[in-house]
Amino acid sequence: MRYVRLASGAGATWVGLVLIAAATQSALAQTTFTQRVLSPNAPQPTSVVTVDIDRDGDADVVAAEYSLNGVVWYENSGAKPPAWTKHVVDGFAAGPITVAVGDVDRDGDADIFSANFNDEGIAWYENPGSTALPWTKRVISNFWGDPWAVNTADVDGDGDIDAIGGLTNAICGPPIACVGVEWYENDGATPPTFAIRPVSSGLVGASSVQGADVDGDGDTDILSVDTGSDRILWYENGGGHPPAWTPHVITAAVNDPWALFAIDLDRDGDVDVVSASSEDDRVAWHENDGGTPPRWTTRDIATNRDGALSIHAADLDGDGDADVIAGGWNDSTIAWYESDGTATPHFTEHVIATCGGPEGILAARVDGDADVDVLCAANPGSKIFFFDNDADYADSDGDGVRNSLDCAPGDAAAFASPQEVRNVRFLTESDLRWGPASLTSGVATVHDVVRGSIADLRLGSVAGETCLAAGAANASLTDGSLPAVGAGFYYLVRGRNPCGVGSYGFATTGAERTSSICP
Numbered sequence: 001m002r003y004v005r006l007a008s009g010a011g012a013t014w015v016g017l018v019l020i021a022a023a024t025q026s027a028l029a030q031t032t033f034t035q036r037v038l039s040p041n042a043p044q045p046t047s048v049v050t051v052d053i054d055r056d057g058d059a060d061v062v063a064a065e066y067s068l069n070g071v072v073w074y075e076n077s078g079a080k081p082p083a084w085t086k087h088v089v090d091g092f093a094a095g096p097i098t099v100a101v102g103d104v105d106r107d108g109d110a111d112i113f114s115a116n117f118n119d120e121g122i123a124w125y126e127n128p129g130s131t132a133l134p135w136t137k138r139v140i141s142n143f144w145g146d147p148w149a150v151n152t153a154d155v156d157g158d159g160d161i162d163a164i165g166g167l168t169n170a171i172c173g174p175p176i177a178c179v180g181v182e183w184y185e186n187d188g189a190t191p192p193t194f195a196i197r198p199v200s201s202g203l204v205g206a207s208s209v210q211g212a213d214v215d216g217d218g219d220t221d222i223l224s225v226d227t228g229s230d231r232i233l234w235y236e237n238g239g240g241h242p243p244a245w246t247p248h249v250i251t252a253a254v255n256d257p258w259a260l261f262a263i264d265l266d267r268d269g270d271v272d273v274v275s276a277s278s279e280d281d282r283v284a285w286h287e288n289d290g291g292t293p294p295r296w297t298t299r300d301i302a303t304n305r306d307g308a309l310s311i312h313a314a315d316l317d318g319d320g321d322a323d324v325i326a327g328g329w330n331d332s333t334i335a336w337y338e339s340d341g342t343a344t345p346h347f348t349e350h351v352i353a354t355c356g357g358p359e360g361i362l363a364a365r366v367d368g369d370a371d372v373d374v375l376c377a378a379n380p381g382s383k384i385f386f387f388d389n390d391a392d393y394a395d396s397d398g399d400g401v402r403n404s405l406d407c408a409p410g411d412a413a414a415f416a417s418p419q420e421v422r423n424v425r426f427l428t429e430s431d432l433r434w435g436p437a438s439l440t441s442g443v444a445t446v447h448d449v450v451r452g453s454i455a456d457l458r459l460g461s462v463a464g465e466t467c468l469a470a471g472a473a474n475a476s477l478t479d480g481s482l483p484a485v486g487a488g489f490y491y492l493v494r495g496r497n498p499c500g501v502g503s504y505g506f507a508t509t510g511a512e513r514t515s516s517i518c519p
Contacts, residue, residue, distance in 0.1 A: 030350075031316055031318075031338075031389065031391060033374060033388060033390060034387070034388040035385060035386075035388075036081055036385070036386045036388055037383055037384075037385060037386070038061065038084050038375070038383075038384040038385060038386040039086065041382065042063060042065050042072075042384045043065050043068040043382050044065060044067040044068070044380070045065050045066070045359070045360065045378065045379060045383070046064045046065075046098065046359045046379055047063065047064040047096075047099050048061055048062070048360050048361075048362050048375045048376075049062050049099055049100060049362060050062070050366060050375070051101040051110040052110065053075070053109070053110055053127065054131065055108075055109060057078070058082070058368060059076055059364060059365060060073055060074060060075055060076045061073065061074040061084070061384070062074075062099050063099065063360075064093075064097055064098060064099045064360075066096060066097065067382075069091060069093045069094060069096070070088055070091050070093060071088075071089040071090040071093045071099060071112060071114045072086055072087060072088050072089060073086075073087050073089060073112070074087070075087060075131070078368070080367050080368060080369070081388055082366065082367055082386075087131060089125050090114070090125060093114055093116050093120065094116045094119060094120035096115065096117070097147070097149075098114070098115040098149050098150050098151075098360075099113065099115075100112070100113040100114075101113070101152065102152035102161035104126070104161050104191075105126060105190055105191050106190075107127075107129075109127040109129055110127055111125060111126055111127050112125040112127070113125075113151075114150065115148055115149055115150040115166075117148060119142075120142070121140065121142040121147050122140045122141040122150055122163065123138060123139045123140060124137075124194075125138075126138070126191060136191075138191070140165075140184050140194045140196070141165060141194075147165060147167050148166055148167055148206070148207045149165065149206055149208050149224075150163060150164065150165050150209070151209050151210050151211060152164070152211075153211025153212075153220050153222075154211075154220060155220050155222070155237070155243070156241060156242060157218075157219055157220065158188065159188075160186040162183055163186075163194070164181070164182070164184075164210070165181070165183070165206075166180060166182075166204070166207065166209040166224055167180060167205075179198055179203070179204075180200040180203050180205065180206045180226070181224050182197060182198055183199055184196060184197070185242060195242075197242055199222055199235050199245045200224070200245075203228065204226045204233070205225070205226050205227035205228035206224045206226065206227075207225055207227050207258050208224065209222060209223065210222070210261065210262050211223075212271045214236070214262075214288065215236060215293055215294055216269075216270055216290070216292075216425070216435075217292075217425065219239050219243070220237055221234055221236055221237045222234065222235040222245070223235075223260055223273060224260075225258060225260055226257070227257060227258060230254055230255055230256065230257065230277075231249055231251065231252045231254070231257070232249070232251050232273065232286065233247055233250060234247075234248050234250055235247050236248060236293065250273060250286050250298075251284075251296060254275060254282060254284065255279035256277050256279035256280070257276070258276055258278050258308070259311045260273055260274065260276075261273070261311050261312055263313045264322070265313065265345060266287060266343060266345055268290065269290070269435075270288040270290045271288055272287055272288050273286040273288075274301070274313050274324050275311060276305070276308035276309055276311040276327070278307045278308055281303055281304055281305050281308055281328070282303050282305070282308055283301040283303075283305050283311065283326040283337065284299065284301055285299055285301055285324070286298050287299060287344070299344075301324055301326075301337050301347045302326070302335070302337060302349055305328040306329075306330035306333075307329035307331065308326055308328050309327055309329040309358070309359060310358050310359060310360055311326050311361070312324075312326075312361050314364070314372045315372060316371075316389065317338060317391075318370070318371060318393060318401075318405065319341060320405065321339045321345065322339060324337040325352075325363050325374060326361070327355065327359070327376065328358070329357055329358070329359070332355060332357055332358065333354050333358075334354075334355050334358050334361055334376055334387075335349050335350060335351045336349075336350050336352060336374070337349055352374060352387055353376075353387065355376040355385055356379070356380055356381025357379040357380040357381060358376045358377070358379075359378075359379040360375075360376070360377035360379075361374065361375065361376050361377070362374070363375075366388075369389075369391075369392055369393070369395060370393055370394070370398075370399075370402045371389035371391040371392065371393060371402075372389055373389045374386075374387040375387070396409045396410055397409055397410055397411060397412040397415075399411075399415045399442070401415040407499035407500070408498055408499050411498055413442055413443050413444035413498065414442040414444050414499045415441075415442050415499075416441055416499065417502070418445055418494075418495035418496055418497055418500065419437050419495070421434055421435065421436075421493045421494070421495050421502075424493055429482060430482075431478055432479055432491060433476040434447070434475050437495035442497045442498075444498060445495045445496065445497040446471045446472060446495070446497070447472050447475065447493055447495055447496075448469060448493070448496065448518040449467070449469040449477060449491060449492070449493050450466070450467055450468065450504065450517055451466045451479065452465040452490050453487065453488075453489065453490075454483075454487065454488040454490050455487065465515055468491075469518075471519075492504045492515065
């Protein structure tokens with residue numbers, strides 16, 4: 001059980017974060033991949049992402065092709081395996097390195113961001129809604145020095161897509177401030193404009209950036225590598241408008257960290273980080289202990305991925321936990337590392353293939369079945385490869401979970417027993433918020449919330465308990481009641497979906513906490 005504190009006069013209230021029952025899992029046979037060439041002519045591809053550009057229901061691929069000065073997208077035919085048609089978004093992008101996607105203008109289609117290395121900065125491209133029309137390019141930031149990274153997130157929590165940018169070198173000095181990480185605030189207009197706002201102070205070699213709620217307080221923090229100082233950092237969002245940023249070091253025990261990815265690798269409800277560092281050939285994960293602020297433990301996944309340059313994570317074998325995929329520049333190899341699913345997972349290496357300088361890799365569902373495939377941007381080889389996961393397990397409702405793990409294989413809104421309810425916290429004295437149940441619980445999961453007196457907290461007791469929300473679809477509520485000075489309330493949050501009802505957690509003896517106060 002985790003706890004957050006709610007102050008009440010001279011006393012304090014502890015609020016429990018309740019774990020709810022996990023789905024039964026079964027292992028797949030050894031996962032294998034069939035290599036296919038997505039594009040035989042992709043001059044120095046450096047980054048790939050997937051999104052449904054044309055809104056036809058399948059996953060298209062967006063790529064940066066450096067030596068072509070091209071930001072492009074590949075149209076998925078929807079067949080199995082897919083055929084691909086290349087469309088140029090911008091053929092004059094001045095050395096695009098990294099692409100990202102999001103509905104920037106909130107018109108229902110996916111737009112594209114690009115970090116253009118050769119002096120052009122960060123740009124976004126407005127989706128015209130038709131393959132017959134050109135994309136509109138708008139430059140956001142002219143970096144003084146080698147823009148490399150770009151990612152998307154709602155940084156300020158106002159409901160629109162902002163962007164995060166990173167550079168790797170800089171020409172700076174008075175009057176030009178040295179920067180490394182910036183974020184770009186979307187003003188919500190049509191079309192939007194972006195205010196450039198610094199995150200880091202001083203030069204940070206930010207070849208990889210990502211937004212994630214690292215400390216579980218409900219806002220978007222920013223993660224970055226620092227290639228120049230051999231560090232991995234996170235910047236704490238102060239929650240203001242615009243936010244102030246506090247830097248924290250996750251680790252300084254990596255040599256030339258080049259890429260990171262945020263994911264809950266140990267399934268404890270907080271954000272961990274995986275990284276690839278090229279000089280020590282290291283693939284590592286950095287365990288978040290859930291504290292405020294978090295403390296981190298760095299654990300090796302592999303130390304033999306020669307020139308480790310790229311990283312991603314997803315459930316490749318369909319067993320309900322996240323596996324890791326990494327690429328080595330020097331050995332031109334991509335491999336996936338199978339998690340054993342334990343509380344402190346260990347990993348088994350499986351080599352997928354050689355991929356001629358895998359600068360960009362991605363794990364995603366590409367061909368419409370329930371398994372997760374792998375994409376590789378092979379920079380020197382000037383090809384993009386699609387590694388088709390051979391699992392091909394049945395997925396009757398198309399929700400991404402195979403029938404054998406899906407308690408409701410005909411209902412796309414429910415695909416597992418309810419799992420963990422995360423990040424229970426008070427934003428103010430009266431405003432309680434919690435994270436959704438784990439994504440493997442299904443999008444239809446709703447929540448029950450029970451309040452009681454800590455003095456009456458007994459296993460199976462309903463004395464003094466109040467059902468504040470019975471099956472609430474939202475993930476927040478306002479409770480104006482405050483405990484007496486020196487006393488406190490407990491709050492129990494339970495998830496349920498069409499597959500069943502989770503628990504209210506467990507006592508220290510291991511006995512399940514029960515209550516009949518909510519239906």
